[in-house]
Amino acid sequence: MNIRDIMRSAPVMPVIVIERLDDAVPLARALVAGGIRVLEVTLRTAVAMDAIKAIADSVPEAIVGVGTVTSPEQFAQVKAAGAKFAVTPGLTDELAEAAKLAGMPLLPGVMTPSEVIAALRHGFDAMKLFPAEQAGGLNMLKALGGPFPNVLFCPTGGVTLDSAPKLLALPNVGCVGGSWLVPKDKVAGGDWAGITQLAAEAAALRP
Template identity: 85%
Template sequence: MRVNSIRDIMRASPVMPVIVIDRLDDAVPLARALVAGGIRVLEVTLRTAVALNAIKAIADAVPDAIVGVGTVTRPEQFAQVKSAGAVFAVTPGLTAELAAAAKAADMPLLPGVMTPSEVIAARAAGFDAMKLFPAEQAGGLGMLKALAGPFADVLFCPTGGVSLHSAPQFLALPNVGCVGGSWLVPKDKVASGDWQAISALAREAAALR
């Protein structure tokens, strides 16, 4: 699916699940379960050997999903994930090389930031939507409220330590577009193939906005 900007993607789902796929066979049923529950934006992390193949499988088989890739840390990965079918990327931090590679790949990027200096650097590189990561360690709600003053034009996706319980508090902030969370894809439910349970978690998350 073609998307215009990272802000469009952030508005498409209140929660962006952070997905770690260990078994390729889990990729498509997991994506279908999340989409069935109303969560269309999927961040598949590059943390496992099957991640690229999982992205391709989901992009091919689940057309309603907006498939992105997370844990992008090297410039050459942008071309790899785009050719696999990813339509956006998420990084834990930002360098000039990563910013240039995202632009060269014509791929919407949600760059990770943790400090005001990093927000300034990301904004100077042309970004006005960013991932606050790791959100809990960075100060969570208090940090986002503090950043709202000097950076009123920046929209954040806090990720790291966000839960179903805390997500509504984050989403209530005017400078939060969505939250990232791994609670939608608990390892035990994925391992046992309990896709109905994952759809139920997705419905719960989709109802947060």
């Protein structure tokens, strides 16, 4: 499965921060039950790597990926944990090479036209616009569509349930990244039914 296939598997890719390892599997199951299969677990906590392995082992329906990859060494680690793809906030030559060596689909982060060109030179034609809201959001994506008609974007950062439909309507947007599917209070309280409902609303954004 390449990164474009992964992006098209669900309209919203939840950006997940796991604080407690015990939350990982029930959270993943709740999202999948609502129709959201592509999960980006960020490497922002001490339990993130174990959470990725737990989801990969226990929720086979999920396409679990890893976010906030910032060093080349992490690619081999997350692949061993069972991650199916990786997402970076930006792109360097070293990160691009490490992703290729690991044979892992990568969604590299970009914010400017120059960064888009650099990513294209490395062979990537699907990218994360990050941080999307600060980068110009909808208008920025429309502008990038002119010089880069063949690039597919996943805007992430500041995207909401209200703004997602307009973004998804753009021809150069494959999916959006969103943390609103996994609100901290619902995760902390174990409100998995509530998260399934949020996932169902997100899944319905694209028939």
